[in-house]
Amino acid sequence: MTNGNLTPAAERLLNAAMHLFAEKGYERTTVGEIQEAAGLTFGSGALYKHFRTKEALLAAGIDRFVEAARTERKVLTALDDEPLADALGAIGHLAMSAFDKEKDALRIAWRDLDQFPDLQERVRSERIRATFDDFSSWLRHQADLGRVVLDDSQAVAAVALSSLAFFQLLKHLMHDTPGGMSEERFLDAWTTMIEAAAT
DSSP states (O other), rough: OOGOOOOOHHHHHHHHHHHHHHOOOOOOOOOHHHEEEEEEEESSSSGTTSSSSSSHHHHHHHHHHHHHHHHHHHHGGGTSSSOHHHEEEEEEEHHHHHHHHHHHHHHHHHHHHOOOOOHHIIIIIIIIIHHHHHHHHHHHHHHHTTTTOOSSSHHHHHHHHHHHHHHHHHIIIIIGGGGGGHHHHHHHHHHHHHHTTTT
């Protein structure tokens, strides 16, 4: 069963589990708690009708986290004709929105995946590195089109996306932002600085 064809009950279990894993940690979350949070009977074992194990449930959540980024990155190809500042602004807003929607998975990936090296590697290679690679490729393409002048698109992509990630990590893990700054103010400065670095 893939995330695209989960039954309603399985979807409720997945959402409940990811929220509990984010709040309590994977190890401290019990199957009974997940079932209860999903509207099922605490000790019924209903989870096992949809997922083989608690770890399989975590893997499904990480799969959804990875696939969401793959879908989000497709927007890059639609931005070639936009003014550079508008394109960068759209990328920044999309990244911030994605982190907000996936804050539970973000907390889990940051805190709980050391004990699951295969899942950790999926996040590292298929979400983090793939996003850097795609953004770097987009910047190189903008240079080929004559819209930007860059000596090192990979370094610019790394600095740009790392700053967005750091803002959201502080926001969702520490409940603060750099300097207490608003997201809009941060994104305005981010767009201005990346545009200046690329022109």
